Amino acid sequence: MKHIQTLLLIEAVAKAGSIRKAAEDMHITSSALNRRIQGFEEEFGAPIFERLPRGVRLNPAGELLIQHIRSQVADLERVRSQVADLSGLRRGHVRIACSQALQPYFMPAQIAAYRAEHPGVSFSVHVRDRDEAEEDLRAFKSDLALVFEPAHLGDFDVLLSVEQSVYAVMARDHPLAGKQKLRLRDCLGYPHVVPPQRIGIRYLLDLAVARMSQKMEPIAEADSFEFMRHYVQHERAIGFQFPIGLNLENDDRLVFRALAKTDVAHGNLTLMQMKGRSLSVASARFANQLASTLNSLSNKQDLSDPQT
Amino acid sequence: MKHIQTLLLIEAVAKAGSIRKAAEDMHITSSALNRRIQGFEEEFGAPIFERLPRGVRLNPAGELLIQHIRSQVADLERVRSQVADLSGLRRGHVRIACSQALQPYFMPAQIAAYRAEHPGVSFSVHVRDRDEAEEDLRAFKSDLALVFEPAHLGDFDVLLSVEQSVYAVMARDHPLAGKQKLRLRDCLGYPHVVPPQRIGIRYLLDLAVARMSQKMEPIAEADSFEFMRHYVQHERAIGFQFPIGLNLENDDRLVFRALAKTDVAHGNLTLMQMKGRSLSVASARFANQLASTLNSLSNKQDLSDPQT
DNA sequence: CCTTGTGCTTCTTTTTTTGCATCACTCTTA
């Protein structure tokens, strides 16, 4: 798209922090790029970058403009997707930012199911904690975000939000594996592995522990659930995870026990998009599929989980 | 703005219905314009216009695209307004579509009040009935719309909605001028002047009459409230208007009487914008001013009008 | 005090766009 080339160049400069670096990235000479930016600033009526001794940086006006640019590029992509859709071919690309917990089971299954019906649609999956996911939406780097306990809901449209209780994860031979009803204080009596603070489940655990006399004393803090899953098989430790990230029925090495809502608040798994933005056909349909899957998942849990 | 030149040309062609006519409007030759469009269609990946023997017309893909173009142009204008705003100068332009009833008193007073504080802001006021106003918003020809009884709220964001009762308008020497409490059936017993069906107040009257045994038999149907105001001074006829279009306290020739809500439903005066669109600084502030004025107006009425 | 990296400028070359004339076609009208 030629008419948007200058805008993309501006974005590249903003990202590189230097005209010369951006020129190299975009495979043109710095003099050409420099002139385009000067030309744009002139017809725009205001400078976009502040010139520093070591390069350039967006000024406030530039920040406003870059937001416009990203939104326009994304919207043009939406139009092209809709056009492709009405001409018959179900093509498109979906970019989704989602929590780590969804990587092993949920997202692969969902994407496979969607692609079974629409083979022309491709996906980008970005593993992001809740803050990063929101940042991705704001910068139009993702179309959708599916994360636990999002922080700043104001800037986004919430397409769906379902509750997930926190589960304790342990080896089959763990002393607590026999107990059907598990309390958080029982878990904290054993060595435990928790994620860092930016992860949603840790946020819920911190809230819960703050009301208790016991303290959290993790033997390991890891931002990989994969690490946690494997670690609890070495030492008799306890980890924590949402059920959507677990193979609840068919795991032959681990045992999972839900913690009561009275002990640890449920997590809100939330599907969001940038406020007011129109999604491409593929993204909108995929969002619908996610929503209906999560809804029926949530209903099933309610039935089988009388604690809720 | 050079980078949207092609987009503006496309819009011009869509409007003119012919490449040659549009070329003349935009002061270029038809061959140049023709090739720009062909070039755009090629990189866009699909035709935008269908070629007819007498010219061109947007195809469905083109309709999608033109909507994107208009939104992009409007959004760029918003960015420039915000940039102008943060660089100190309070400049800008506000385009508002509004009902005829607001022309004599309300809008002039509001705009004057706003310009007293922000002299750099200019205005375009478009008199539109409710359907036309919505069309203006959709085509990004107006930033705001303030109309009675809008029809399709789905596509718009409602910033505010206040009720206005319907008033009967008559000369001071009209037989009904003495009655404090006026019923609709009394009015219909006298010659009456009503607006055509596309006007909100007529819609309310039609609804009311449909529940009655009496029928509406207007001696004149006029789309100008100005006509109505003057006509009722010639013959002893009755007109109808919302109070916001009347000089309730200081009119020495006419008498106004509110009709009870039980007779005629109140009209909803609604301030709207295009769904999800960000307004320019000037438009957003003016919308805020309108909202607060209308709110206090509505509260005042509630106090003085126990029928509500 | 030199080196390195920056944005910017000038001059020349290359690429893109435009204008003109013309073609092929359709519908209207005499």
Place this chain on the structure above:
DNA sequence: TAAGAGTGATGCAAAAAAAGAAGCACAAGG
């Protein structure tokens, strides 16, 4: 039925715009 007036498309040469190459001035860091 034939002429005329409208349409979009196209080939070619001229004009305009953009890009490339080289170098300048400036500031920071060793």
